[in-house]
Amino acid sequence: MATPDPSDRSSAHTLNPEETAELLRGEPGRAGGDNGADTLVRDLEFLYEVPLQVSVEVGRARILLKDLLQMGEGYVVELDKMAGEPLDLYVNGRLIARGEAVRIGDKFGIKLTEVVSQSDRLEKLG
Numbered sequence: 001m002a003t004p005d006p007s008d009r010s011s012a013h014t015l016n017p018e019e020t021a022e023l024l025r026g027e028p029g030r031a032g033g034d035n036g037a038d039t040l041v042r043d044l045e046f047l048y049e050v051p052l053q054v055s056v057e058v059g060r061a062r063i064l065l066k067d068l069l070q071m072g073e074g075y076v077v078e079l080d081k082m083a084g085e086p087l088d089l090y091v092n093g094r095l096i097a098r099g100e101a102v103r104i105g106d107k108f109g110i111k112l113t114e115v116v117s118q119s120d121r122l123e124k125l126g
Helices: 017-025 036-047 065-070 118-123
Strands: 054-057 087-091 094-104 107-115
Touching (some): 087 107
Antiparallel strands (some): 087 094, 094 107
């Protein structure tokens, strides 16, 4: 079986998960060469425009169906986190970081205080 030509842009769109993880780690192989960083950036450029779903979780709760059906304005759902605990930041359903809520004008944001290590994020790609 022939090895794909790294300069062929069409083959860059058919990377399997192992090759993608290898590229993201910056390991030799598909992105090889002496100028590995430049090649890595070029090989990953097609990923830059991939949309990702980002969500922030304040906490979780388990409730009974009867309680769900009784919910209305003013109903309070008790969450499993204590006040002041960090919020969880998820990207495509995977925990990426934790942080604290901040106010930016009329909107809320999250200031990251802890980021999951790059190796842990790569392990969870597949």
